[in-house]
Amino acid sequence: MDEGFVLIGAGLPRTGTMSTRAALQNLLKGKIHHMATVMSERLDKHDFWKKAVAKQVSTNDWQETLSEYRGGVDYPISFFYKEIMEAFPNAKVLLNVRDPIKWYESVKNSIFRLHMTARCWPCTWFTALIGQAESIELVAQLSELIPSYSSEEMSMFSAVAAGQSQAVQFWTEHVNQVKSTVPADRLLVWDVREGWEPLCQFMDLPIPDEPFPRVNDTASIEGARKRILYSSWFFVVFLPAFMLLAAWSFEFYSPAPFLLMVVGYCLIISGLRSIMLTSVLKNHTKSD
Incomplete structure (x- = not known):
């Protein structure tokens, strides 16, 4: 088995990519890139993905950014699979597939629903307050x-x-393009329900002595x-409405009580930001 980045996941999100990621981490003994990496594990790479969205990255940039991984699945890897194939010419390509109607229902009821909620008020204000607006906006840009x-x-x-109808057409066009672009000896079209055997044969690796993840x-997305x-x-x-009501009800005659409430509110928001930062650092450590 070659070292470095050896597997490019060209399958769309919601095709069992989390299970695939767990399986590949086992098989390839290393980190596997996923949209979760962008969202909550490697915020330090946001500038790279912004440049990728703007089509301002070179082959060397792809190699440098993905060199710490053994492979990648889900968006944004599957969107940029052709560019990554050029950067890693020896890497194989995995195309996750499933029933396209079930795929549409899965996207609609999970990541798309989350996306629509996070980009509506008051969620936009809240995510800005806790320092998550940039990550959410970048994920939205990559998905759009x-x-x-x-x-x-x-x-x-x-x-x-x-x-x-339009979603199934999008799915079909994506799958057809991957099949027509990737040489047959470099491509595996695979349903996650097939489990270890086709994947291990494709990667020329022994089947692990454990159930497929x-x-x-x-449920976690919802x-x-x-x-x-x-x-x-x-x-x-x-909470702000309650603070204003309290100030009016108790007829504060000096700004001090109201300022104390504002300071308390700011401390609560600061605590939330600290919790989010700790979570990001923990996820980064797990991904290393």
């Missing part, structure tokens, strides 16, 4: 990139927003969406 093969000039999210993160939504309404709307 329009691939050259899209006959309707749609991004993944805009296709899903348009409905099942099954990571279903739909949980994250609800936490953002409920926290946003509480910290942006209800």
Whole structure:
């Protein structure tokens, strides 16, 4: 097995990429890039991905940024799979597939729903307060990139927003483009339900003596969406409104009590930011 970056995941998000990531971390004995890496593990690489969105990265930039990984799956890797193939000419390509209608339903009810919630008020204010707005905006930009093969000039999210027909068309065009671009001896078209055997044969590695990982993160995504939504309404709307009502009800005649409440509010927000930073650092450590 070659060293370095050896596997490019060309499958779209919501095709079992979290399970695939866990499996590849086992097989390849190293880190596997995923959208979760962008969102919560490697915030220090945001500038690179902003340049990638603007088409301002070179082959050397791809090699430098991905050299610490053994492979990558999900967006943004699968969006830029052709550029990464040029940067790593010996890497193999894995195309995760599933039923396209089920794919559409999965995207619509998980990451797209989270995306729509996070970009609406008061969530936009709350994520800015806790220092997460940049990560959310970057993930949105990556998910809204329009691939050259899209006959309707749609991004993944805009296709899903348009409905099942357009989403399935987007899916089909993506899969067909990968199949027509990647040489057959370098490509594995694979459904995560097939498990270890096809994947291990493709990578020329022994089958691990353990069950194939099954990571279903739909519930955790919905949980994250609800936490953002409920926290946003509480910290942006209800808590400030309560503070104003208290100031009016108790007829504060000096600014001191109100200032104390404002300081308390700022301390709470600062604590939330610290918790988020600690979580990012913990995720970064886990990814190393």
